[in-house]
Amino acid sequence: MNTAIESFPLPADFARARQAFATRRVPSAAMKGLLPGPLRPAVGDLVLARVEKIGQHKQSELVNGRKATLHPGDLVILAYGNRYAPDQFEAFVPLDLGPCRMIAGGGLAGRDVARHASMAEPTAIRPLGLLCDGQGGRLNLRDYALPAAPQAPLPPVVVVCGSSMNAGKTHSAAMIIRGLCAQGYRVGACKVTGTGSGNDLWKMHDAGALRVLDFVDAGWPSTYLTPLPVLERIYTDLIAHTAIDMNVVVVEIADGLGQAETAHLLRCDALRQTATALVYAAPDPMAAAAGERWLVEAGLPLVALSGLVTARAEDSEETRALVKTPVLSAGQLALGDAMRRCIDPALRAVA
């Protein structure tokens, strides 16, 4: 969205502004001025804000992954976005540039409407204006998204989803990546839904993934309330980009099966036609059983249950008594054998 209105110069201390990870695709050189007027921000708009009061998020993750400690008065560069995080906040893009909150450490600005009981109030910020280019046009993540995905046969795709936030999805994905790397595969990874943050991406990178992308690379700071056709396009584009020169792609889908976008994505044709194998992470035996039922009924290629439920031997045993799908611990996923058995036939088919 490029609204050409008069812009104001950047503040003198702009060079010290902390650019958050979720805005990483926009080079700071593109930030030429501020649009402070009575504007309605949109999802993905970049905002320059000053920290007013430190709350839940005491750090902001920078573009390079370092978590910088925040202090009142610091300048931050964030992206407006909606957030769905059952263990943290639900938040929406505000209707104006008035005071709001930093609703994710990865760098999202919004107004929180609900929060988990264990959360403090989000860090309060005062927007100074939307960041704009030299022509006064708003800077939005979508303008810096990856180009259209190349059309090419896809390698096997391993999808990791879960019952909820903090079910162990990313850890499972990282262990799958480790296992596949150990088996000699070139592994790419992407996170197709969620809230912009480097935590999960760095874990997958550190586990050995040669290319790691997320929805920010597709132009979205988060995927909550994203129109469903757009969501499918994000999925399709990201796996296509991730797959270049790889012989397997590991995809993480955020949140749980009760979350609208997650449920939609898992049922959509784009995913069903590309997913070779699916691993489901759950925090407890009953959530594992619920997920198995849901995914099997949806006709998805569920090959393993994992996640936090496998951290305790008792929970693993109880889960095995409830389900038919193999229950694999993180250590078992990291061996790579189980995943190799799932993806080798698909790999041969591609070849």
Next chain:
Amino acid sequence: MSPSSFPLPRGTRIPDSGRQLDLAQQLWVDPEQPAEDGAVMLARLDADAAPATLNLAEGRAATLFPGDLVVVVTARYRAPLAVSCDLPLCGMGAALVCPDGIAGQPLPDSLRVPSLSLLGRVVDSSDRAVRPATLKLASGSQRPVLTLCVLSVARGARAAALTHALLRGFVSLGTRVGAARPFGMLNASERWRQLDAGAVAAFDPVDLQRWCTDGVPPSLLWHDCDEQLAELAALNCDVGLLRLPGGMASNAIYQMLNAPPPTLPFDGLIIAAADAMAAVEACHRLANLSAPVIAIGGAISQSPLAMREATLATGLPVLSNNALAQTSELQRLVSEGLQAPSSIPRAPLALAA
């Protein structure tokens, strides 16, 4: 009386596991009687053991120092989130695996827990091994006018806090309410919190001397529920809160739900869940039993988004502990969620209001 027997020394600490001991009678210690499951033993904290916390029968958490004497119950004890134990191996070495006074061979061996020397079995003047008294059931068919079951879907679902909130709500309504937890980990502080909140009585596994449910037939576990509820009825409780701990996938609950009695011993069931998907699965499975699930609570209620997910998927209200502790919410839950059994002769006055 064995020649080596000696009187139970004065000053011996009596923990919560021994709270049913009749201390009015003269008790002795027979060093020749071995430890066995459920045996009441005299023990001494070893000289090289670190000071240990002991929850005394009267409720205070005392510090036990090396050399201190303590009464313990030796048992096969299972505590999934803490230290479990088997019966002591040969000899009289053991460890205090639970601050409520359970001793045995810790599982696994590597866990560091205070070591004890067992000095002998506590006996009466006729050299008969004493056992803490258990509940005496006059009639197994009685239960409080209204009985609600709090079923933990998984460990960590905060069912204890949910039960406590319900208790506070019913006390605020002016009802005589009692709590029953027939098995599960020992937790004296949970019982004291319930009593402090106004429970007429709060029963736990100590009252049944049931330290481990492994291998116990489900019919017996259901019987234990009946027994504690009957005791609450005998105490004229209008409302009984029956807590079934350990999670629906735990062996005990799994077996119980697969072999339910002809009539479930409760009028309504509230499940404590940690996340929405677990709550959905619990409702799905309980529906097959025709169990009257009326609400969801527990850890899930800390997250407004998880509450919304669970309500959308199940159609049931998800209530926070604060809501359950409020009389208006509790009255609405009871009046809308429950079909009071016709056999109930009267309704608690406050609930009928």
